[in-house]
Structure formats: structure tokens, C-alpha cells
């Protein structure tokens with residue numbers, strides 16, 4: 001394992017074992033997250049981004065979800081094998097997460113101060129009064145105005161953007177090395193989205209934590225990330241530095257995703273959309289999962305899954321036809 | 326919070342006025358209430374005297390004003406059978422009821438709520454199904470039947486517990502179980518279902534992401550939220566407690582207001598029944614006010630809106 005790698009995910013697979021069959025929501029995901037970098041994880045809705053994150057956190061939803069194989073190495077140890085109590089110690093302190101919807105992420109019956117206190121207390125057990133001072137500081141760090149008065153408020157007294165800042169403050173109050181941000185701005189207004197992304201970026205540079213940034217928006221990737229991994233139907237199909245992937249996207253799916261980003265400059269071109277639907281995770285094709293929607297597909301694509309290949313500096317792709325542009 | 330309580334109090338007063346009106350109107354609908362109030366051997370003279378003393382000789386609206394005026398002064402008529410002011414009778418019996426209702430509620434809280442939580446955590450397995458079956462039985466079993474069965478088993482057959490009347494602590498066991506069973510089962514089912522909802526919510530996920538222990542996640546973050554539906558459905562439970570008290574006190578010969586209600590009906594003691602209905606309404610409204618305050622305490626969205 002590279003000195004600089006803080007989180008290493010290898011062949012991670014999480015299935016829903018249902019009566020009508022096995023839903024292979026995450027099916028062999030591998031990536032490295034390096035110290036101080038932001039790695040984007042992009043893909044269409046339902047491709048398994050959130051489930052990848054929850055598998056890493058070991059917080060799978062009830063109802064048949066199980067991580068069936070793989071490794072998640074955090075600082076060298078495979079956290080999938082740790083006893084539940086050790087995993088709990090790690091959560092919040094070494095690896096943490098921001099959830100998608102700020103409206104439901106905070107407990108409606110406790111004050112912001114109390115919810116922050118619980119998180120800060122884990123890092124620095126102290127008297128409530130002292131922790132409250134830290135809580136105010138934490139709110140100030142996420143640029144909440146008048147934090148002293150916010151401390152005693154309840155979530156319903158705040159706007160969505162503000163709540164998401166509080167969630168950020170809570171998630172980061174344990175000073176984790178790794179932060180997973182699962183579409184943290186999807187539920188926010190566009191103007192607020194930008195502020196939040198800037199804030200996250202600033203905190204990331206200040207603290208040096210590594211972020212796994214989940215989004216379905218390539219525009220956000222360009223703004224936020226150093227590297228990007230593109231996910232399709234439970235697998236990562238392409239991974240590389242953002243500039244490289246933007247300039248030389250190797251997978252037809254990546255190309256389609258990039259083409260679907262509305263251009264801010266120039267005349268308004270037609271928004272490219274990808275024909276067809278992602279495959280059912282209950283009944284996956286044996287070959288490349290994108291093949292049914294791919295206009296470059298050949299018999300080989302449909303028959304066997306393409307191995308991951310290096311095609312440039314730190315740029316990998318799983319596609320038989322990546323040399324075809 | 327103060328404004329909230331004042332609003333609730335005013336609301337309660339309006340409701341109380343409506344109850345009093347309904348009681349008044351019902352009393353007149355069934356004929357001259359005097360006929361109900363007088364013993365069978367009353368003379369015509371008795372009749373006119375009573376009509377006068379109750380103000381029943383005037384037109385309807387003046388009668389109503391007299392009725393309300395008396396009520397405001399704490400006079401709700403005189404029991405025919407016991408020849409005592411109905412209000413005094415009610416308050417002399419009230420303490421006996423008030424000693425069993427809190428125990429029944431306590432039973433429901435300490436048994437029903439934790440059982441509901443445990444059932445939710447063990448969703449779908451034997452423990453959950455077992456608890457669920459018992460709860461359904463508890464909800465479906467009529468009070469009077471349960472009371473009689475308990476007396477039969479524990480008093481008559483086993484001889485462990487007294488079958489009725491007030492007395493030492495052992496006298497409380499069977500009435501409290503009889504009265505509390507529905508409530509316990511109801512609390513359990515409700516806690517279970519709201520707990521299941523809460524367990525899936527995002528804030529629970531965030532609590533776990535923070536690294537909180539399961540104990541704190543379940544018993545602090547989840548339970549507090551799961552209690553909200555319980556408090557919203559409180560009206561159902563209060564209604565059951567009040568009717569349940571009538572049955573329970575009758576079965577166990579317990580001299581409380583429940584039994585007083587039963588006696589008022591059986592002996593056609595109309596003034597007493599009228600007084601009991603109004604006073605019980607006041608009781609229910611006060612309990613509801615308490616619950617509303619508790620509700621607002623648990624759910625800041627109510628308190629602060």
C-alpha cells in the first residue's frame with residue numbers, strides 16, 4: 001500500500017439478497033484515496049454510489065443488504081473485519097460522512113448544540129460548557145453567522161443550506177482523515193450549492209483530509225476534485241486525474257456523461273442524453289454492463305467483461321474499445 | 326410556551342362549555358328531568374318544589390343560564406339516591422380512582438414502551454412475533470372479561486390476591502393489570518411501529534456516523550422521536566382509561582368515580598350522572614393539557630411554532 005493512500009478499497013461488493021433474486025448494487029469496486037485529495041465518484045442515479053459509501057462506513061440499510069466480499073483498508077487495517085465496537089471508535093474520528101438530505105440528517109428533537117456536543121465529546125471529553133465553546137467555534141468554521149445563538153436552536157429553525165453546514169460541522173468535528181460527502185449539495189439551491197462547495201474545499205485544504213466526493217454532476221467534479229472515478233451499474237469503469245479524464249475520456253459512458261454537462265460558454269448546444277436505461281441489477285449482462293447502450297459495442301463487449309487497463313498516467317479504464325475515439 | 330398553554334386552556338374552556346350544553350340539552354330531550362330526579366312516591370307538591378328549586382319553570386334559555394350559573398358556583402345538583410351534592414360525591418370518590426390510573430399508566434410505560442423498542446429491534450423474529458401476539462390479545466380482550474378471569478385465577482383458584490375492595494398494596498395488583506393491559510399493549514404496538522420508522526431515518530444514520538454507541542442511538546435519538554406518535558394518540562388512551570375505569574372499578578368493587586358512574590346509570594341518578602360527566606370532562610381536559618405540554622416539551626417543532 002502506497003504511503004500516501006489513506007483509504008484503499010479493493011473488490012468491494014454489496015448485494016441485496018431478496019426473495020426475487022440478488023441485487024448486485026455494488027459489484028467489485030476498487031479505488032485508492034490519497035492523503036489530502038478529493039476523489040470524485042460519479043454516475044447515474046442508482047449505480048451504487050451511496051451504497052459504496054455506506055459499505056465503507058459499515059452502515060448498510062436494513063433489509064437484506066450485505067457486503068459479500070472485498071477489503072476496505074483504512075491506514076493499513078481492513079475495517080470490514082473489525083468487531084463492531086472497534087468500527088464505532090473509527091466512525092466520526094477517522095472516517096466520517098455527510099449525507100445527501102440536510103432536511104432529514106439532523107435529529108428534530110435535539111438542539112444543534114447538543115448534536116454537535118455528542119460529536120465533539122468523542123474527540124475531547126470535557127465539561128459541557130467547554131464543549132459548547134468548541135461547538136460555537138465549529139459553527140463559525142462552517143461560516144454560520146451568529147453561532148452563539150444558533151447553538152440553542154433546533155433544526156427546523158434553520159434553512160437547508162445552514163443545516164447542511166451544521167451536518168458538515170458535525171461530520172468534521174472528530175477531525176477525520178477521510179470524509180465521504182454523498183451528494184452534499186444536491187438538495188440545495190444553486191447559489192447555496194456553490195457556497196457550500198467552496199466551504200468544503202477550503203476546509204479540506206486547511207485540514208488536509210481526504211474527501212470521497214459523490215455526485216452525479218460532472219460540472220461539480222471539475223470544480224471540486226483532483227481525480228475522478230466513474231461508476232456504472234455497480235462497477236467503476238474509468239478512473240483518472242480530472243483534467244486527463246476530461247480531455248481524454250476513454251470509456252464511452254464517460255464521454256456521454258461529459259457531453260451531458262451543460263456548457264456555460266458558447267451557444268446553448270443540445271443537452272446530450274444517454275439513450276436507454278441502465279441494466280437491471282437483478283439480471284446483469286455477462287459482458288460490459290454498458291454494452292447494451294453503447295454504439296461502439298461489438299460481440300466481445302457483450303460476451304466478456306473487460307479487465308481494467310492502464311491507458312495513461314494513473315488513468316485506468318474497463319473497456320474493450322477504449323482505443324476507438 | 327406560556328401562550329401555548331393559555332391557548333390550550335381557552336380551547337379547553339370552550340370544549341367544556343359545549344359538554345355542559347350537550348348534557349343540559351340531553352337532560353331536557355328525555356322529558357322533564359324532574360320525572361327522572363324524583364323518587365317514585367313523590368307528591369305533586371314535591372314536584373313543583375323541585376321544579377322551582379331547579380329553575381325549571383322558566384323558559385329554556387333562562388333555565389340554561391341558571392344551570393350554567395349554578396355550575397360556575399360549583400353546584401351541579403344533588404344526587405337523588407344519596408341526597409348529597411353531586412360534586413362532593415365525585416370528589417370524595419376521585420382519590421380512589423386517581424390511585425389506580427397512574428399505576429396503570431406507569432405499567433404501560435415501563436412494560437409497553439421498552440417491549441415495543443425491543444420488538445422493533447428484533448423485527449420479524451420470534452421475540453417480535455411473540456410480543457406482537459400478546460399485544461393483539463391485550464388490545465382485543467375486554468376489560469370486564471380480563472378482570473373476571475384474573476379474579477377467577479388469582480383470587481378464587483390460587484388465592485394469592487384479593488378479589489376486590491380497597492386495601493393494602495396487594496389489592497391494587499389485579500385492578501391495575503385489568504385497567505393497564507389495553508394501554509400497555511397499545512403503547513407496545515405504537516412504540517414498535519414508530520420505532521421502525523425512526524430507525525430508518527437519516528438522522529439515525531448521522532448519529533451512527535458520529536460514532537455514538539447503539540445504546541445512545543436507540544434510547545436517546547430514536548426513542549425520543551418514537552414517543553411523538555404516542556403522545557398524539559393520547560386521546561384514544563385517555564378515553565380507554567376513563568371507560569376502563571368504570572368497568573374495572575365495577576368488577577373489583579372499587580369505590581372510585583368509575584363505579585360512581587356505573588351506580589348513577591344503574592339507579593337512574595340523573596343529576597349525579599350529569600355532574601359526573603361534566604367533572605370527568607374537566608379531568609380529561611386537564612390530563613390532555615398536561616399531555617400537550619409534555620408533547621411540546623418532546624417536540625420542539627410544536628413548542629416553537
Ligand SMILES: Nc1ncnc2c1ncn2[C@@H]1O[C@H](COP(=O)(O)OP(=O)(O)OP(=O)(O)O)[C@@H](O)[C@H]1O
Pocket residue numbers: 016018023025043044045046047048049050051052061063216281
Ligand atoms: N432496500 C433495497 N432493496 C433492493 N435494492 C436496493 C435497496 N436499496 C437500494 N437498492 C438498489 O441499490 C442500487 C444502488 O443504490 P444507491 O443508493 O447506492 O444509488 P446511488 O448511486 O447513490 O443513486 P442516487 O444518485 O439516486 O443517490 C439501486 O439501484 C437500487 O436498485
Ligand SMILES: [Mg+2]
Pocket residue numbers: 049050051100182183
Ligand atoms: Mg445516493
